[in-house]
Amino acid sequence: MKNAIFFFVLLSSFLLSSQQIKISGIVSDHSGYPLPGATVVEKGTNNGTQTDFDGNYVLTVQKGAELTFSYIGYKTQAIIIRDIAVINVSLEEDYEVLQEVVVLGYGTRSHKSITGSVSMVSGNQIKGTPSKNISSVLQGKVSGVSIRGMGSVERKSNGNQVKRPLYIVDGIPVKKQYNGIVESLDNENIQSRKELKDSDAENLYGTRAKYGCIIIQTVNGNYVIEEEENYARITENQFQNVDINPLSTFSIDVDKAAYSNVRRFINNGKEVPVDAVKIEEMINYFDYDYPQPTNDHPFSVNTEVAETPWNVNTKLVRIGLQGKEYLNDELPASNLTFLIDVSGSMSGDNKLPLLKSAFKLLVNQLREKDRVSIVVYAGAAGVVLEPTSGNYKLKIMNALDMLEAGGSTAGGEGIKLAYKLAEKNFKKNGNNRVILATDGDFNVGLSNDKDMEDLITEKRESGVFLSVLGFGMGNYKDSKLETLADKGNGNHGYIDTMQEAQKLFGKEFGGTLFTIAKDVKLQVEFNPAKVKSYRLIGYENRLLADEDFIDDTKDAGELGSGHKVTALYEIVEAGVTSEYVKETHDLKYTKVVSGDKFSDELFTVKFRYKKPDGNKSIELVHVQNSNTQEMSKDFQFSAAVALFGQQLRKSAFNNKASLNDVIVMAEKGRGEDKNGYRAEFIRLVESINEKLVTDNY
Template sequence: MKTLINFCLVLFITIQIQAQEKTIYGKVFDNSNYPLPGATVLVKNSNNGTNTDFDGKYQIKAKTTDTLVFAYIGYITKEIIVGKSNVITVTLKEDVSKLDEVVVVAYGTTTRKSYTASVSQIKRQKRKAYHNKLAGQIQSTPVQALSGKAAGVQINNNSGNAGTNSRILIRGLSSISQNKKPLVVVDGIVSNYDNLGSINPNNIKNIDVLKDASATSLYGSRASHGVIIISTKNTLQTIENPLYIVDGVPIKKEHNYIIESISETDIDSKTEYKGTEAKKKFGKIAKNGCIVITTNQGNFRILNNESYAVIDENNFERTTLSPLSTFSIDVDKASYSNVRRMINNGEYIESDAVKIEEMVNYFDYNYPQPTGEHPFSISTEVAKTPWNKDTKIVKIGLQGKTYNNKELPPSNLTFLIDVSGSMSSQNKLPLLKSAFKLLVNQLREQDKVSIVVYAGAAGVVLEPTSGKKKEKILSALDNLNAGGSTAGGQGIQLAYKLAEKHFNNNGNNRVILATDGDFNVGASSDKDMQKLIEEKRESGVFLSVLGFGYGNYKDSKLEILADKGNGNHAYIDNMQEAQKVFGKEFGGTLFTIAKDVKIQIEFNPSKVQAYRLIGYENRMLTDEDFVDDTKDAGELGSGHTVTALYEVIPVGVKSEYLKDVADLKYTQSQISRSYTNELFTVKFRYKKPDGDKSVEMLHVQKDGVQEASKDLKFASSVALFGMQLRQSKYHNKSKIGDVINMAESGRGEDKDGYRAEFIRLVSTYQNL
């Protein structure tokens, strides 16, 4: 009896305690009155906490006497006593004065002091968009199919019968109450959530689950609690496995669920292309046909929102009217690995993504090491053009002096890493961390590494640390997670500030930026980035830019940052490429031997009727820029090679590419007869890495045609493939087979196998 009384007493007290708790609702805003997704809301001195959703909303159970703590990285934490109200809305102010004192650890927050001593962390819920294909896993009902198959999806079955009275939670118990249900879309039509269990499982093709940003970006605030997309076998399709282009954007195969989410009311027009018509209009990627959809929503572009600078192909220039050709060197190689990624994924290749000079320069060529006072050697070669019997091809090659890693000066490196929500994909932040470990493992004791990260704000993860303490650096990398918006401008400011603070006057000072380039907070446009980086390069800190991922990859922005920041740009699509950039080309990636390198070629009008530079369209300079030491140009790193190709039309050759020009009234062209044995003269200007005055070199090419070397054959094959991808008017109706044959004849020794990989890549494209 006594035991029963005690039990009842405990039960009564428990009920009284529970009765004092209530559910608090509200929103968290920043000082610009925009919602803050992912802000932390905690009951002080307890483990009870939650995060705001994409719209800044939260709900949490608390007592009237409890204190709620609202926190977000880069903002001043606020505490509020619950009291009698059930609704608490909070505005957090940006903590600008302490922004660079924030340390991010495992995407929680702590102070510098606690980071160097015992770390006390407030964990933030990891937020990432999730898309899980469940085709072939359909159970007795769609609800049961979701159970245990999709991360972040929980099924609460109240009756014990599968699919009956079940409640689906797509964001966790802490952020969804009993009456919050995910949006259900069946064959593009929003359906009743309560009818989910009645769908015939045998008629289901696949089920997709979306949450967080990926859900709201497609369906708006009504999808703030997630989306369940069901595609049935009844969906009509007149073309089997077509290429879809929605609002001008090709949709990848793995994102075809977006097509099934478009309802008929969203579509303004829908056009089908079949057979040769599709292939002619959209290329080999549309060999099965193409369906072009124009919507009235404008929100279906989210999954392929890449940007590339527009390229206007270089045309032939008449030597009598324009004898000089001037451009900045380009050691960037991002275009080749990016195109490789597109081909390997079976994607449509945008012509502006194809930069022929970057494809050619991806490969090494057998140029001699410099022996004189200059840090690079110059080589030239002339042969018959493989794709046009009436023209000649000219190859100009630079070879930068190669230094062993032990010979390189001490490095002051600042890793600037994008940890925003867009970097959560496996081919972004996880690949990035693995790539940087390759670099860290090569560092010496005299090298220093700092790490700055940015998402909604920027923070310092690691103060300058000796390369001897590799475990500490690797641990800081391992603790990084993705989430939040992308304040790239703030990140660049903070990284340069840190690099300048620890500047090594006798060493190599460099920021290494790793990102997909999708900046969306603060200074973010291409123009903003150019202005910012032009200011920062005056500090003497160089810049390397590494691109990762796809779908929202901003090549144009990263190209500007690298070009204007005295640096180079690479795209890392796999660990093989990471090994090439950070392993094989370690010195060239980190150590600049010459800056502002410019090339000017003067063609002899008595030998050359016209010429065109193949590629380098975004690197062209005016003739006056060549002698202007204030004009920025490209940088050359240790061991780097640079190759430029020209196609020239000899004097006396009739060509369809040259149109008649009217005679000049006031200008008479006088062709010198003193240099009848010269084809062209090459001039080079460069500055030392710490210099302001340029040095000039000269190289003369005699007239004559040689048998093309293996290097020239291979470089020509890469250039021809680039022209074909760009649908250039100058590839002279050549075929993919011509590229393969030319590449095979020029493969040579190929110690690292990169040329063999190119041949396989072209063969893959041929079979698409």
């Protein structure tokens, strides 16, 4: 009897497993571009997965199951599984879903039919521009703007789907995300170039060359794709002795590019460059529950003090700002100029194609009173779309759809033209802003960091603000884009997926585009009777001289509608012994005196800011007493992110804490997590932790 039962269970298991099938494929949009992070779920179960960077997925399901494929801004598609093992899915954009963002922002409005032609770059505007690259310069086309590589074998069919060739350089196949780097090769470095048509290419190199192949032999014959990403060097903040340096002064930072960029490295299984890790930007990526301001100032000030989770000998201080949040219909009319890089280096799927989809999310939030212009640049710069009302959404989207990549990168010329157009259409008491979208790889005309910094510093006097959005990998120039945003009274974001685009242009629309306070500076004065030493975690590139705090000519960060800013300090209290505190001689001429009057005060925070159109700073003061509290969930989570950042940076101050410590801390501070961003962070840390365990096994 027992043998019969065992045989029955074994047979049932066999039959069950035989009814399962492994499904794989690619999820893409209607143009054939992969959708990383798309969700694939077996309906009615918890069995699901997400697509990788190239849109690939693998999932084992039951025969006859129904798979649903979904992605933000696209219509969900359902497919019943029979015996097919490979299922490629093309998702269609869902304009009704995108329009819901508009309904949330402005109130219900009917969607009007939109007609009208798209302005284009004239061939005469760029005629005679020299080109030394594989890709051609900007070139006007009859049916819109087409910017494509000279000799490119890209083809369009099936609703303008782009077929990208395979590049073979010195015998080595190049991953398609690096096509832009190859297309930017100088002709003088190329010995020969040969094109193979679809069938011939596929016979030689397989299905990856089914859209043709370009074989390049370089002069030296040893070309290697090298990722030329640039990051400003960061020297970690050290502990400061309060007796000698009681003041800590810095500019706020609402940029969040570092977190999505770090995420991109981790998701691609690559080591994160140390200088790509800006801890303050990682902390500020997440939403925290700070109260809205209740006084005349445009932000509230919040402070907490608790035991440091990774060091029993120190305390952790959290200082948080909450910008006043305005409903979108309360915001002033916008004069937006999209400045889009369409050079050869932007040809990768995670660059211009992603950029166009991302900007459509923004376009769908525009109102009738808003105006959009589009300027593009490659070997030269041109106006693609003259100022157009936000009511004409399809007209704006058509202009975006017609953009293609090719040519060198005259970023300086593009910036000049964009500011000229923005100034020409300046809205008094409105939101005047240039939105630059690029990988930052400028190589024609003004191109180095100093020249670009000087140009933007000059242009910001016009009253036009600048937002900078980074795209792509391999040649991403983070340092240049951060400099442009800082000097242009704006913010810097990095878009690696459509989910990130939805976060920037959907959930954080007001903060991304509307400034409520500029030149915001913080100065913290620690009480030597209570604090022996301190260090600011992050903000290394935002430090200011103490005297800069009251100098209204010194530039600082901008705060947008609804923006939150968090800064963490690790402190050593008076009377506590710590290996991080170095002893100093007593001062001969300066005597530090702290009377009973301030005996309960731990520190004082002073804030200075200007109104968006103002030139004189307003000051706000907040005092924190020495009471230590139990960590709130938000505080725990921000501390977990800070610790993770320190580990990525190989910090001297993480006190040998492990990635497991980060995970435990983040789980405790996860809270409600409506949008799943904190859960995603935990998954990222877990993936690195698992890799370390595997590597050390």
